[in-house]
Amino acid sequence: MSTGTGASDLLQAEDSGIDELVAGEGPVAARSPLQLFWRRFRKDKVALAAGTFIVLLVLVAIFAPLIRKVFDIPNPNDGNTAALDDFGLPSGPSSQHWFGVDDLGRDIFSRVLDGARVSLLVAFVGTGLSVLIGVTMGMIAGFYRGWVDTIIARLVDVLLAFPVLLLGLGLASACSTKDGCLGGALEPGLKVVITIIVIANWPYVARIIRGQVLSLREKEFVEASKSLGASNSRIIFREILPNLVAPIIVYATLFIPANILLEASLSFLGVGVQPPQASWGQMLSDASTIFQSAWWYMVFPGLALLFTVLAFNLVGDGMQDALNPKSSRSR
Amino acid sequence: MAAYIARRLVWVVFLLFAITLITFILFSVLPAGDPAVARAGRQPSPELIESIRHQFGLDKPKPVQFINYIGDILPFVGHNGVYFGFSYTNNAEVLPQILDRLPTTIFLTAGAVVLWLAIGIPIGVISAVKTGSWLDRLSMGVALIFISAPVYFLGLVALYLFDDKIGKFPVLPGNSAYGQAHSFPEKAEALIMPWCVLAASFAAIYARFLRGNLIDTLQEDYIRTARAKGLSERRVVFRHGVRAAITPIVTLLGLDIGILLGGAILTETVFNIPGIGRYAYNAINVSDLPVIQGTVLFGAFFIVMMSLIVDILYAFIDPRVRY
Numbered sequence: 001m002s003t004g005t006g007a008s009d010l011l012q013a014e015d016s017g018i019d020e021l022v023a024g025e026g027p028v029a030a031r032s033p034l035q036l037f038w039r040r041f042r043k044d045k046v047a048l049a050a051g052t053f054i055v056l057l058v059l060v061a062i063f064a065p066l067i068r069k070v071f072d073i074p075n076p077n078d079g080n081t082a083a084l085d086d087f088g089l090p091s092g093p094s095s096q097h098w099f100g101v102d103d104l105g106r107d108i109f110s111r112v113l114d115g116a117r118v119s120l121l122v123a124f125v126g127t128g129l130s131v132l133i134g135v136t137m138g139m140i141a142g143f144y145r146g147w148v149d150t151i152i153a154r155l156v157d158v159l160l161a162f163p164v165l166l167l168g169l170g171l172a173s174a175c176s177t178k179d180g181c182l183g184g185a186l187e188p189g190l191k192v193v194i195t196i197i198v199i200a201n202w203p204y205v206a207r208i209i210r211g212q213v214l215s216l217r218e219k220e221f222v223e224a225s226k227s228l229g230a231s232n233s234r235i236i237f238r239e240i241l242p243n244l245v246a247p248i249i250v251y252a253t254l255f256i257p258a259n260i261l262l263e264a265s266l267s268f269l270g271v272g273v274q275p276p277q278a279s280w281g282q283m284l285s286d287a288s289t290i291f292q293s294a295w296w297y298m299v300f301p302g303l304a305l306l307f308t309v310l311a312f313n314l315v316g317d318g319m320q321d322a323l324n325p326k327s328s329r330s331r
Numbered sequence: 332m333a334a335y336i337a338r339r340l341v342w343v344v345f346l347l348f349a350i351t352l353i354t355f356i357l358f359s360v361l362p363a364g365d366p367a368v369a370r371a372g373r374q375p376s377p378e379l380i381e382s383i384r385h386q387f388g389l390d391k392p393k394p395v396q397f398i399n400y401i402g403d404i405l406p407f408v409g410h411n412g413v414y415f416g417f418s419y420t421n422n423a424e425v426l427p428q429i430l431d432r433l434p435t436t437i438f439l440t441a442g443a444v445v446l447w448l449a450i451g452i453p454i455g456v457i458s459a460v461k462t463g464s465w466l467d468r469l470s471m472g473v474a475l476i477f478i479s480a481p482v483y484f485l486g487l488v489a490l491y492l493f494d495d496k497i498g499k500f501p502v503l504p505g506n507s508a509y510g511q512a513h514s515f516p517e518k519a520e521a522l523i524m525p526w527c528v529l530a531a532s533f534a535a536i537y538a539r540f541l542r543g544n545l546i547d548t549l550q551e552d553y554i555r556t557a558r559a560k561g562l563s564e565r566r567v568v569f570r571h572g573v574r575a576a577i578t579p580i581v582t583l584l585g586l587d588i589g590i591l592l593g594g595a596i597l598t599e600t601v602f603n604i605p606g607i608g609r610y611a612y613n614a615i616n617v618s619d620l621p622v623i624q625g626t627v628l629f630g631a632f633f634i635v636m637m638s639l640i641v642d643i644l645y646a647f648i649d650p651r652v653r654y
Contacts, residue, residue, distance in 0.1 A: 161346055162353075163634040166593060170357045170627040173615045261481055265597060268483055271615055284483055288601065291487050292497040302484035310479035317475075 037246050040322035047318025050311040057308060061120050064113040073098075076114040077276045079105040090294050100296035102286065108297060111278035112304050118279045119308065122190060122263045123256045126197030131252050133198065134205020135244070141206065142213025143236060152206065159203040165262070168196035172271035189274045193266055197259050208251060209244060216240050250319045257312035264305055280305045336643055343639050350631045351404065355397050358624040366620070369419055404628065415625035420617055425625035429607055435509065436606035439529070439598070440591040442522055444584070447530035447537060452577070454534070455541030459576075460568055462546060471542070474535035486528045486601035493524060507603040525602045529595060533587060537580060544576040551575075578649045582641050589637030593630020 031039075042048060060067065067073070074080060080097075084090055084105050092100040099108035141152040175192045216222065217240065225239050264281030266272030273279035280301040287298035359366070367384040368375065384390045388399050404415060415425035454474075458467040477485075492498055494505035504512075508521035548554065549572050557571045558564075594608030603609065607626055614622035 158346070158349060161342075161635070161638060162350065163590070163593070163631045166590075166627050166630045166634070167350070167353055167357065169596075169611075169615075170354060170623060171361070173618070173623045174357050174362045174620060257479065264481055265483075268481075269596065269600070269612060269615055281481075284481075284487065288483070288487055291491055292494075295491060298484070298487045298491065302481075302487065305484060306476070306480045309481075310476060313475055313479050 032242075034246055037319075037322050041318055044318040044321065047315050050314035050318070053307070053311045054315060057116060057311070058120060060113065061116040064117055067113065068110060073110050073113075074107045076110045076278050077106060080107070081105050090290070090297065092294070092296050099300040100294065102283070102297050103290055103294070108283075108300055111283060112280070112300055114278040115280040115283060115301060115304065116308070118190070118273055118277065119260050119263060119305070122193055122197070122273075123259045126194045126259050126263075127201065127252050127255045129194065129198045130201035130255065131205055131248060134202040135209050135248060137202065138206040138209025139213050139236060139240070139244075142210040143217055143232070143240070145214075149210075153210070156203040156206050156210075159199070160207070164200040165196075168200060168262075169266070169269070169271065171196060172266055172269075188271070189277070193263050193272050196266070197262060200262070201255055201259070204255075205248075205251060208247065212244055212247060213240060216243055246323050250316065250323050253312060253316040253319050257309040257316065260305070260309055260312070332646060335646065339639055339642055343635055346635050347632070350628070350635070351401060352397070354624055354628055354631070355400050357627075358620050359396060359400070360393060362620065369618070369620070370417075415628065416621040418614070418622050419619045420614075420622075425622055428610065428622070429625055429629050432605060432607045432610050433592075435604060436592060436594060436599070436608065438518070439522060439525060439595055439604060439606060440588060442519075442526040443529040443533065443591070443595075444588060446526050447534040448584075450530065451534035451537030452541060452580075455538040456545060456568070456573055458538065458542040459545035459549065459572075467542075470538065474538050477531045477535035478539070480532070482528060482532060482597050483601045485531060486525070486598065489524050489528050490601070505602060509602070509604045522604075525598055525604060528601075529591075529598045537583070540583065541576060541580060544579060545572055548572050548576040578645070581644060581648065585637045585641030585644070586634065589634035590630070592633040592637075594626055 068075065074097075080101060082105070084101070084103075090101045090103055090105065091097070094100070097107050097109065099112060102108055102111070137152050137156075141149040172188070172192050175188050222235060222239050225235050230239070263272055264279070264284070267279040267281030268285045270282070270285065273282060275282065283301040284298060284305075287294070287301070291298040367380045367387070367389050370383050370387070371380050388396060391399070415429070417424060418428070454470050458470055461467050490498065490505045493500055493503050495501040495503060497506070503524045504521045505524045509518060509525075512518040512521045549568070554567060554571055557567045562571075592607075594606065594611050596608030596611055598604070599606045599608035600612045607629065611623060611626035613619075614626070
């Protein structure tokens with residue numbers, strides 16, 4: 001009898017011990033892939049710092065007009081001839097013009113702010129549209145398979161084998177003549193740049209998503225959902241799509257810096273964002289004729305571009321590690 | 332193997348046709364401006380525009396124009412021996428102009444390729460073998476900076492610092508030096524700075540890529556086997572690890588060479604090197620569509636050809652690939 005109670009006491013004790021242990025850890029909650037992803041990501045301090053930088057940059061870009069008003073900074077397209085010397089050479093950084101002025105006496109700080117708006121707008125809209133199209137096409141191809149899949153996969157193959165950037169340069173320059181493209185429907189500037197970004201990016205997204213969907217659709221939870229009588233749209237949006245959110249975010253973050261560089265390069269070559277709208281690439285292009293006497297004209301837009309792209313790359317790397325902890329970078 | 336190569340060749344022919352179609356649409360259908368007016372120059376008479384329109388077949392329907400256009404660029408068929416048409420600005424034939432500039436672009440590309448492989452591969456291997464060391468962290472940090480910096484910004488900074496005429500530390504010829512150089516050593520010297528700037532970001536990409544591949548490879552079972560049978564670490568890393576990890580670099584390298592041969596447009600623009608890229612840039616500035624079209628087609632041709640070569644080469648160098 002006593003041994004029995006002893007055993008049950010022991011059992012009791014063990015149970016309570018386990019209870020305590022579990023209680024010490026807090027309630028066990030099911031973590032979604034997104035939560036797991038976040039828990040790993042926030043350990044990466046460099047990526048977190050870069051992420052903070054991006055958030056600040058986005059705020060600065062959004063509130064650029066307000067910042068100009070508060071600090072009494074001239075408008076990006078207002079030339080101040082008083083800031084040019086007798087030979088028409090621009091003056092460097094001063095209390096009045098923090099980053100100096102360009103060859104037309106325009107405030108470079110103000111133009112760098114405006115450049116941030118353009119860069120981020122093009123990168124976010126371009127990447128967003130590419131992801132939207134790529135995910136849609138990839139999911140259709142991967143889920144329905146059959147002839148739809150064949151057509152989309154072939155199209156992706158062709159586009160990926162294509163020198164899309166070169167043809168993008170062609171499109172941009174063909175549309176940069178004064179008459180524009182398609183009878184004026186596709187004007188030079190932001191629209192052309194975003195079009196090129198979308199054409200260049202969506203095939204990559206579609207291929208990645210198609211591969212993921214092909215494997216996800218064979219998983220048990222999809223089968224279970226199907227056997228419970230779920231419709232295709234329910235399976236696609238409620239079962240498969242949530243599992244794609246993390247990879248979509250990661251790839252979007254990796255595409256953004258590449259797209260910022262692409263916009264800057266097209267603008268540098270004169271076929272991207274059109275003057276007088278300020279953009280970092282175009283400022284570097286303008287600076288290339290007078291950089292030996294006006295270093296500030298080249299340095300500030302260049303550094304803005306470098307830091308922005310670097311920050312996105314750092315966040316992208318951190319996200320990739322967090323998504324795929326066994327990947328080579330995290331070891 | 333032969334069947335595989337044949338399949339690839341058919342694919343390449345199809346791609347080239349598709350590229351031709353797209354460039355035709357880009358440059359002959361999309362632009363709203365009238366090419367006959369663009370060619371006729373300033374204040375042309377209506378008769379002149381009409382005669383140009385007739386001479387270049389611009390009065391024919393678009394599909395006929397497309398067939399003529401294919402005829403214009405096919406080797407040995409060509410329009411009276413003229414392949415890519417004529418420039419708007421000086422009426423010069425486009426293809427000879429491109430071919431004239433090809434050696435310069437090849438020279439620039441070749442030097443940069445040698446440089447970035449010589450820098451990127453050792454750094455990638457060392458970083459992978461000593462993962463997590465300060466050397467690894469430092470080189471990967473620097474690599475990420477070079478990947479993030481646009482080549483024209485690096486180029487401007489390099490010119491500002493080191494150009495022998497305008498630089499703060501005048502050590503190297505830079506801006507426009509290639510065009511003024513006459514002898515081979517002078518030309519090579521003029522390209523040192525562009526080579527370094529162009530190679531910087533590629534070296535960074537290759538180092539990161541190789542490092543990732545090699546770390547994954549060194550986790551493989553056959554590496555453990557190699558270690559277990561008592562091979563030296565050096566032999567394990569180089570003969571078993573690097574050899575397997577480096578093959579994907581061939582793909583990367585082939586495509587990059589293809590892209591650069593089509594015109595390292597940004598580098599050539601910053602340093603004013605008279606290659607194909609600079610030719611395209613000048614044409615973009617004056618909306619000289621036939622020249623841009625020619626350089627785009629030429630560049631696309633290189634990229635498609637390099638990817639074909641890479642695919643075939645791959646079958647030979649990687650014994651794991653089966654067709």
